[in-house]
Amino acid sequence: MSNSDQLQRVMFEHADIRSVMAGLEQSYQQAIAKHQYPQLINILLGEMMAAVSLLSATLKFDGRLMLQAQSNNQVKVLMAECNHQRDLRAIARFDGKLPQQAEFCELLKGGQLVITIEPDQGQRYQGVVPLEGSRLSECLEAYFSLSEQLPTQIHLVADEQRAAGFLLQVMPASGDSTADWEHFSSLAATLSDAELLSLDNTTILHRLFHQEDCRLYEADTLQFNCDCSRQRTSDALRAMSREELEQIVQEEGSVDVNCQFCNELYQFDMADIAMLFADSANIKGSDQVH
Ligand SMILES: [Zn+2]
Numbered sequence: 461m462s463n464s465d466q467l468q469r470v471m472f473e474h475a476d477i478r479s480v481m482a483g484l485e486q487s488y489q490q491a492i493a494k495h496q497y498p499q500l501i502n503i504l505l506g507e508m509m510a511a512v513s514l515l516s517a518t519l520k521f522d523g524r525l526m527l528q529a530q531s532n533n534q535v536k537v538l539m540a541e542c543n544h545q546r547d548l549r550a551i552a553r554f555d556g557k558l559p560q561q562a563e564f565c566e567l568l569k570g571g572q573l574v575i576t577i578e579p580d581q582g583q584r585y586q587g588v589v590p591l592e593g594s595r596l597s598e599c600l601e602a603y604f605s606l607s608e609q610l611p612t613q614i615h616l617v618a619d620e621q622r623a624a625g626f627l628l629q630v631m632p633a634s635g636d637s638t639a640d641w642e643h644f645s646s647l648a649a650t651l652s653d654a655e656l657l658s659l660d661n662t663t664i665l666h667r668l669f670h671q672e673d674c675r676l677y678e679a680d681t682l683q684f685n686c687d688c689s690r691q692r693t694s695d696a697l698r699a700m701s702r703e704e705l706e707q708i709v710q711e712e713g714s715v716d717v718n719c720q721f722c723n724e725l726y727q728f729d730m731a732d733i734a735m736l737f738a739d740s741a742n743i744k745g746s747d748q749v750h
Contacts, residue, residue: 463661464622466679467513467546470665473673476634477644481661482513482625482682484548489621490684491550494723499620500558501538505550506618507564507596508540510625513682514614515575515600516542518629523579527589531571534558538568547685549721563594573599604629611641617653624656626664644669686722693717693726694736705733 463483470479488509492502508527516525524543530536535558540550573589573596592602597614604612615626628648630637647668655664665674697705697715705728708715715728728736 463679465682466661467517467682468661468679469517469677471675471677472644472669473675475640475644475672476631476637477640478629478631479648479674480514480517480625480627481664482510482517482623483661484509484513484618484623484682485621487548487682487684488618488623491548491721492620494721495552497552498558500560500562501535501552501554502620503618504538504564504567504596505540505552506620506623507616507625508538509542509548509550510616510618510623511596511600511614512540512542513546513548514625514627516544516546517627517680519544519577521579521582523577523581526576526578527573528576529564529568529571529573531568533567533569533571535567542682543687545685546680546682547687548682549684549686551720564596565591565594565599575603608632611645613645613648615648615651615653615656617656619657622657626651626656644672686719686724688719688722688724688726690726693719694728697728697736702733702737705736706730709733 464485465487466483468481470481484506488506491509492505497505512525512527519525522544524541526539526541529538534556535554537551537553540548542548568591571591573591575587575589577585587603587607589599589603590606592599595616597616600614601612604610610632611630613628617624628645630641651664651668655667659667661676665676697717705715709730715733717726
């Protein structure tokens with residue numbers, strides 16, 4: 461397949477067109493191994509993980525990119541995230557027994573698909589991705605042509621073992637690239653799901669563009685990595701009152717917080733709760749000094 465657990469950008473020497481290829485194997489398997497999702501969910505999450513990997517390659521700053529689908533149907537939430545270090549994580553929530561097979565847009569009918577870009581520094585950006593066509597790739601293509609005015613072709617595929625993605629896009633701020641786009645996108649359109657899953661990057665590029673001058677950049681490694689921590693969990697708990705938290709400890713023995721992405725368990729007892737609010741008192745105190 462596309463090189464395993466690698467994200468690789470492609471430059472074409474004589475056209476204002478860029479391409480990105482993502483291949484996920486360990487990273488994908490580790491993310492879904494944390495849960496016992498049915499096959500349909502695993503496949504959709506694989507496509508979403510491939511998608512956020514591809515899109516993260518187009519970001520120019522440190523931060524994270526999230527793709528979140530929500531609906532009131534059986535599938536409640538599908539979410540995948542990738543940051544500039546190419547750490548990936550994903551999660552799903554659903555009700556009842558799902559069909560063996562169903563299209564992405566059908567499952568989310570009446571729901572919403574949102575892309576969120578969260579720079580480490582600066583403003584968070586959110587865009588609504590139209591639920592257009594049947595597959596996630598079609599929704600994202602529509603998003604880029606509508607919101608960003610960038611002609612884009614996206615291929616996404618997953619089979620529970622591997623996930624792969626391919627993106628072809630007109631470079632932002634390029635001149636009139638209509639003729640180039642028509643040429644390159646018609647070549648790329650011949651890429652099949654089976655080829656994307658089974659062939660390595662060099663072979664795929666050769667099959668699609670053997671007459672074009674193209675260059676593969678050095679690849680980034682993709683990995684499953686949840687960046688949850690006791691500190692982050694503490695910060696989230698401070699949004700509740702000390703009394704509320706102490707009451708939970710009295711009733712349940714501890715405040716237990718499970719990370720939804722990786723299942724890591726963070727436990728807080730009475731002493732931890734006291735510490736949590738002692739810390740925040742110190743922070744407030746130091747604020748007043750400055
Ligand atoms: Zn976690």
